[in-house]
Amino acid sequence: MRRPVRKAIFPVGGLGTRFLPATKAMPKEMLPVVDKPLIQYAVEEAKAAGIEEFIFVTGRGKAAIENHFDREYELEAVLQSRGKHKELEDLSSLLLEAGSVTYTRQQEPLGLGHAVWCARNLIGDEPFAVLLADDLVKSDQPCLKQMVEHYEDVGGHLVAVMDVPREHTNRYGILDVVEEKGPLARARTLIEKPDPAEAPSTLSIIGRYILDPSVFKELDKKQRGAGGEIQLTDALAKTLDDVTFHGLRFEGTRFDCGSKAGFLEATIAFALEREDLGVRMRDILNKYV
Template sequence: MNARVRKAIFPVGGLGTRFLPATKAMPKEMLPVVDKPLIQYAVEEAREAGIEEFIFVTGRGKASIEDHFDRSQELEDTLSGRGKTEELQLIADLLAAPGKVCYTRQQEPLGLGHAVWCARNLVGNEPFAVLLADDLVQADTPCLKQMVEAHAPIGGNLVAVMDVPKEHTKRYGILDVVEDNGSLAKAKGLVEKPDPEVAPSTLSIIGRYILQPEVFDELERQERGAGNEIQLTDAMARTIDRIPFHGLRFSGTRFDCGSKAGFLEANIAFALAREDLGNDMADILRRYAPGT
C-alpha cells in the first residue's frame, strides 16, 4: 500500500485579472458560486478525500481567505443571540482543527510550479495533493476522493484528466499516452499547452493533482517554460522516467471558473442541483431562454 495523502496545497496567489473590477479588492477564489466561495468548494472536496492539513499559497490582498477559514467571534455571538443555529453550524463547518491550516506567501507571480514549490517545507517528504479553486467539479463522489482511491494501489503521480477538442489543446497540459483502459491512462510524457498539430493526444490535465515529493527537486531548478513561467507540468514530466505517471478520467462535470462563461455556467448548474433553488432557477432560465 502506498503512503496516504494527508496534505493539500491550494495555490491562491493569482490576481484574477479576468474578473476585474470584481477582483480589484476581493480574491478571485472568494467569488461565490451560489452562496459559497470557490475556495470553500475546494477545501470541502479535500476534506472529503481525507486531507488533514491544508496549505494555502497566498499573495498580497488575500487576507479575506484567511478570515474566511478563521473564527469570527462577533458574528458567532450575533447569530447565537438571534437563535440562528443553522447559520452557526454553517460557519462552524468551515473550521479545521487548530494547527491544521497554514499559509505561505508567493512573493512573485512566477507560475503554478513556483506556487507549489513555495509550499515545499510545509509538505515535507510525503505525497501531497494540489487543488486549483478555478476548476470546480460537480460529482457524486468528490473528484479528489476518486483520485485518492485510484492512487492507493498504483502510487506515483496522478492527475485528473478529461478529453478536450483538439483545437483546445493549447490551453492545457496534454498527456502523451502509452496505455489507456478508459479510466486510467498511463503517460510517457506530457506537454504544456501544445499547438493542436503537435499535441500528443487530447487528454488534458485539470486542476487536481496527487504528486510525489520528488517533484519539488525538479521545481527547485526554477526553469521557465510556457508563458515564461515555472510550469508544474514541466517538473512532473522530468520525473516520468523514474516515477509512474497516470491520468484519471474522473466522473463528474468540470467547470472552468477562471473564465466568465464557465463561472456563470457553474452558478446555474449548482443552483439547479439545489433542492431550495432548483425550481426557481429553472423558472428563471425559462423566462430568459424560452423553450429551455
Template sequence: MRRPVRKAIFPVGGLGTRFLPATKAMPKEMLPVVDKPLIQYAVEEAKAAGIEEFIFVTGRGKTAIENHFDREYELESVLESRGKEKELKDLTSLLLEAGSVTYMRQQEPLGLGHAVWCARNAIGDEPFAVLLADDLIQAGTPCLKQMIDNYQDTGGHLVAVMDVPREQTNRYGILDVVSEKGPLAKAKSLIEKPAPEDAPSTLSIIGRYVLDPSVFRELDKKERGAGGEIQLTDALAATLENVDFHGLRFDGTRFDCGSKAGFLEATIAFALERKDLGGRMRDILKKYTK
C-alpha cells in the same frame, strides 16, 4: 501499503485579472458560486478525501481567505442570539482544526510550479495533493476522493484528466498516452500547451493532482517554460523516467471558473442541484431563454 495522502496545497496567489473590477479588492477564490466561495468548495473536497493539513500559497491582498476560515466571534454571537441555528452551523462548519492550516506567501507570480515549490518545506518527503479552486467539479464522489482511492493502485503522479476539443490543446497540459485501463490512462510524457497539430492526444490535465515529492527536485531548478513561468507540468515531465504517471478520467463535471462563462455555468448548475433553489432557477431560465 502506500503512504497516505495527508496534505494538500491550494495555490491562491493569482491576481484574477479576468474578473476585474470584481477582484480588485477581493480574491478571485472568494467569488461565490450560489452561496459559497470557490475556495470553500475546494477545501470541502479535500476534507472529504481525508486531507488533514491544508497549505494555502497566497499573495498580497488575500487576507479574506484567511479570515474566511477563521472564527468570527461577533457574528457567531449575533446568530446565536437571534436563534439562527442553521446559519450558525454553516458558519462554524468552515473551521479547520487548529494547527492544520498553513499560510505562506508567493512573493512573485512566477507560475503554478513556483507556487507549489513555495510549499516544499510544509510537504516534506510524502505524497501530496494540489487543488486549483478555479476548477470547480460537481461529482457524487468528490474528485479528489476518486483520485486518492485510485492512487493506492498507481502510486507515482496521478492527475485528473478530461478530453478537450483538439483546437483547445494549447490551453492545457496534454498527456502522451501509452496505455489505458478503465478510467486510468498511463502516460510516457506530457506537454504544456501544445499547438493542436503537435498535441499527442486531447487528454488534458485539469486542476487536481496527487504528486510524488520527487517533483520538488525539478522545481528546485526554477526553469522557465511556457509564458516565461515555472510550469508544474514541465517539472512532472522531467521526473517520468523514474516515476509512473497516470491520468484519471474522473466521474463528474468540471467547470472552468477562471472564465466568466464557466463561472456563470457553474452557478446555474449548482443552483439547479439545490432543493431550495432548483425549481426557482428553472423558472428564471425559462423566463430569459424564451
C-alpha cells in the same frame, strides 16, 4: 503499503485579472458559486478525501481567505442572539482543526510550479495533493477522493484528466498516452499547451493532482516554460524516468471557473440542484431563454 496522502496545497496567489473589477479588492477564490466561495468547495473536497493538513500559498490581498476559515466571534454572537441556528452550523462547518492550516506567501506570480515550490518545506518527503479552486468539479463522489482510491493502486504522479476539443489543446497540459486501463491512462510524458497540430492526444490535465515529492527536485531549478512561468507540468515531465504517471478520467462535471462563462455555468448548475432554488432558477431561465 503506500504512504497516505495527508497534505494538500491550494495555490491562491493569483491576481484574478479576468474577473476585474470584481477581484480588485477580493480574491478570485472568494467569488461565490450560489452562496459558497470557490475555495470552500475545494477545501471541502479535500476534507472528504481524507486530507489532514491544508497549505494555502497566498499573495498580497488574500487575507479574506484566511478570515473565511477562522472564527468570527461578533457575527456568531449576533446569529446566536437572533436564533439563527442553521447559519451558525454553516459557519462552524468552515472551521478546520487547529494546527492543520498553514499559509505561506508567493511574493511573485511566477506560475503554478513556483506556487507549489513555495510549499516544499511544509510538504517534506511525502506524497501530496494540489487543488486549483478555479476548477470546480460537480460529482457524486468528490474528485480528489476518487483519485486517492486509485492512487493506492498506482502510486507515482496521478492527475485528473478529461478530453478537450483538439483546437483547445494549447490551453492545457496534454498527456502522451501509452496505454489505457479502465479510467486510468498511463502516460510516457506530458506537454504544456501544445499546438493542436502537434498535441499527442486531447487528454488534458485539470486542476487536481496527487504528486510524488520528487517533483520538488525539478522545481528547485526554477526553469521557465510557457508564458515565461515556472510550469508544474514541465517539472513533472522531467521526473518520469523514475516516477510513474497516470491520468484519471474522473466521474463528474468540471467547470472552468477561471472564465466568466464557466463561472456562470457553474452557478446555474449548482443552483438548479438546490431544493430552495431549483424551481425558481428554472423559472428565471425560462424567462430569459
